[in-house]
Amino acid sequence: MLALIAAVGIALVGGFVYLRMAGGKPPAIFGHFTRVHDDNTQTTHEHSRAAKRKRRTQAEAAEHATDEVYLTGSDCPAPQGCRFNVTCASDHYTPFIPGCHPRPDVPGSCARIAMSEFASKDEVALLIDMAERGMAGRSKAGGPTILDINGGFLRDPQGVVNIYKGRESLYSVDEYRFYGDIVERIRAFVQASFELDFLYFTAPTFITRLVGNSQWKPKSMHDEYWHMHVDKESTDHYDYSGLLYLSEQGVDFEGGLFRMESPPMVVKPTPGLVLSFSAGRENKHQVALVTEGTRYCLSFWFTCNASRRFKTFLDGKAHDRFEGAPAEVTDARN
Numbered sequence: 001m002l003a004l005i006a007a008v009g010i011a012l013v014g015g016f017v018y019l020r021m022a023g024g025k026p027p028a029i030f031g032h033f034t035r036v037h038d039d040n041t042q043t044t045h046e047h048s049r050a051a052k053r054k055r056r057t058q059a060e061a062a063e064h065a066t067d068e069v070y071l072t073g074s075d076c077p078a079p080q081g082c083r084f085n086v087t088c089a090s091d092h093y094t095p096f097i098p099g100c101h102p103r104p105d106v107p108g109s110c111a112r113i114a115m116s117e118f119a120s121k122d123e124v125a126l127l128i129d130m131a132e133r134g135m136a137g138r139s140k141a142g143g144p145t146i147l148d149i150n151g152g153f154l155r156d157p158q159g160v161v162n163i164y165k166g167r168e169s170l171y172s173v174d175e176y177r178f179y180g181d182i183v184e185r186i187r188a189f190v191q192a193s194f195e196l197d198f199l200y201f202t203a204p205t206f207i208t209r210l211v212g213n214s215q216w217k218p219k220s221m222h223d224e225y226w227h228m229h230v231d232k233e234s235t236d237h238y239d240y241s242g243l244l245y246l247s248e249q250g251v252d253f254e255g256g257l258f259r260m261e262s263p264p265m266v267v268k269p270t271p272g273l274v275l276s277f278s279a280g281r282e283n284k285h286q287v288a289l290v291t292e293g294t295r296y297c298l299s300f301w302f303t304c305n306a307s308r309r310f311k312t313f314l315d316g317k318a319h320d321r322f323e324g325a326p327a328e329v330t331d332a333r334n
């Protein structure tokens with residue numbers, strides 16, 4: 001225990017529980033922060049489910065104990081959340097935008113932050129419902145289905161479609177507002193957590209459904225969602241990435257853990273958990289293959305570049321500009 005305390009510096013700064021590594025060595029686990037909620041209103045069934053989940057979480061944590069940080073969905077409750085500082089990849093945030101871009105010379109400028117139960121159970125359920133409505137009629141045989149509710153763009157192993165074609169009233173005005181509010185809440189959270197003067201939302205947002213099936217084989221590179229990647233390398237103006245998990249690993253699906261390469265970190269998706277990180281090479285990451293069940297996650301990106309700010313978010317017209325080709329969607333967004 002003493003060794004663990006010595007190895008992991010913990011401080012409360014800016015409301016966050018900061019987790020620092022001594023000598024670049026990650027702590028074995030955020031053991032201090034593992035919490036399983038036990039409230040008296042739970043039914044017996046929920047209690048046994050919670051107990052099972054707790055045993056499972058402890059067993060999984062032990063598997064990861066040697067060389068990586070293992071973060072579960074209940075480790076980072078509000079108001080503190082968790083913060084894990086990393087050294088910025090130098091020269092990645094250029095041309096430098098003061099007040100927003102991470103600064104490689106400032107410790108803590110690049111980081112990974114997390115907040116459990118950022119979205120409520122009802123909000124998570126509505127987001128899944130909106131995703132399922134948008135994805136209705138598409139195959140659930142295996143692999144990824146990616147939906148951009150704003151642009152109407154849906155890509156799955158069968159191809160690319162505009163979900164609004166012939167289905168203009170798929171979502172109500174209140175649902176669009178709800179979706180926009182969630183993204184704005186996360187943008188504000190990321191801005192505050194990274195102590196930025198400003199931060200802009202940039203499209204797209206994706207709700208990704210990953211279906212596990214051992215018989216399924218990818219048809220194209222687009223279907224291979226499990227590769228290690230750097231968000232800023234695929235899209236230069238992404239400066240901060242955000243993920244809102246909607247499904248529970250080990251309950252709704254198997255596999256599908258989120259993994260950061262270096263310093264190594266594994267996150268167990270849990271509904272309502274928000275994870276955000278600076279989008280550069282310091283946070284190279286991957287989603288492991290989902291082997292069973294269905295995993296939903298909402299992804300979004302933020303930029304410091306005012307010219308990349310997405311202003312017409314859910315104006316009800318973005319999808320009119322989409323004619324079915326992903327490149328045109330990109331043009332319409334930028």
Ligand SMILES: O=C(O)CCC(=O)C(=O)O
Pocket residue numbers: 208231243258285286287297299
């Ligand atoms: O689903 C996840 O956990 C990560 C998704 C991701 O890396 C991305 O959309 O760029």
Ligand SMILES: [Fe+2]
Pocket residue numbers: 229230231285
């Ligand atoms: Fe990513």
